[in-house]
Ligand SMILES: [Mg+2]
């Protein structure tokens with residue numbers, strides 16, 4: 528596709544990027560718990576997802592309570608987050624694409640505002656991100672990390688606190704209300720919950736699933752089974768930020784630095 532400058536001054540192509548295992552090499556939630564709590568405590572907290580059938584946010588609220596009980600407050604938590612390595616080459620990918628005036632980058636993640644903002648700040652990526660859609664979190668007066676749902680939704684397949692399809696749909700609708708339309712949408716992610724927004728994409732759009740993770744397996748199963756509606760977008764797998772950037776330049780028809 529030939530890309531041209533935006534008629535509205537904003538992006539004509541939209542990148543929807545997941546955070547954990549896509550930008551961040553690790554799962555931010557379990558990294559923080561494992562960095563600051565004993566192995567036994569962490570295993571017990573994480574196991575409650577199966578044993579108690581807790582939704583992920585409940586698991587994490589219990590994790591944050593355990594951090595508070597152990598007197599792990601803001602500085603320690605933020606320091607732990609800042610130690611997480613980014614996926615190789617991903618900072619360069621975001622910088623290169625984010626510098627293009629016609630590309631808009633949003634993050635859609637089931638992590639939280641505190642973790643994502645800390646890691647983006649540390650790697651100086653904040654200026655390239657147009658919006659972060661994630662669960663709000665903050666430290667209260669006692670230094671306790673509080674976590675809230677991103678929104679409510681009626682999707683049957685997503686966690687109760689976040690559906691990335693709803694995020695993308697609302698974002699597209701807002702864009703249309705402002706008199707614009709994206710020429711091309713790219714969904715970049717690794718996880719099972721990155722599949723839901725892919726169902727909104729058209730033949731002109733592209734899904735970039737990370738090799739070896741759940742999203743690509745889901746897409747492969749889907750293409751074989753024929754039971755569910757197939758996704759219409761093209762699928763371009765990637766391993767790290769370097770090969771992602773090379774593929775992105777090709778499919779988006781961009782000449783980036
Ligand atoms: Mg992920």
Ligand SMILES: [Zn+2]
Pocket residue numbers: 682683684685689690691692693723
């Ligand atoms: Zn959903």
